[in-house]
Amino acid sequence: MEHPEEPSQRVSYEIIYRYIYAHPASELKKLLVESLRQGHQKRRPRSRGKDRRAGLRNLRSIRERPQEAQAREIPGHWEGDLIKGAYNGSAIGTLVDRSTRFVILARVDDFTAEAVLEGFTRRLRTLPKALRKTLTYDQGKEMARRKRSLRGVLQ
Incomplete structure (x- = not known):
């Protein structure tokens, strides 16, 4: 926000999350995690969703x-x-x-x-x-x- 015209001064949210979760367990980490929107102690990967349809049965290996x-x-x-x-x-x-x-x-x-x-x-x-x-x-x-x-x- 301080340098909107300088791309080299920008940091992505992913870098911020990595920085916070890379901290060892301490009061600082606890404070940083609490200030996050979700407030989870561990990073949760984005889920692509699960296919709820039934899988194919009796599949033969391609090696057969x-x-x-x-x-x-x-x-x-x-x-x-x-x-x-x-x-x-x-x-x-x-x-x-x-x-x-x-x-x-x-x-x-x-x-x-x-x-x-x-x-x-x-x-x-x-x-x-x-x-x-x-x-x-x-x-x-x-x-x-x-x-x-x-x-x-x-x-």
Whole structure:
């Protein structure tokens, strides 16, 4: 406040908090903490919130892929993911071949697991059967239908 025009004289609130909480336990620290708005003895990290939706069950480890998929030797082993647009207004599915890094974009009408499954199925059916060996999803909620997913399309 004393030097508004001099950026080098400014101190962020984060620096102030670090200074106060770095003090050893003393009367000075107690006085400083009491003058803070919240008055907590220990610094509480900002919480990003917890996802209250149920997690995906029976997830298989990515390490359970066939060795040829792990080694990226043979084309036909795919990784699926979903890219959401600004403000979650749109989405597009991505399929990436682990060996060639060939990318296929799949149109997704909404973010539901059914829509993602349908979009991936539609795009994978355009490939020759020899290039449809396995598909590994990420662990997002939009992949909740992975159990039912693409068995008939991949084999």
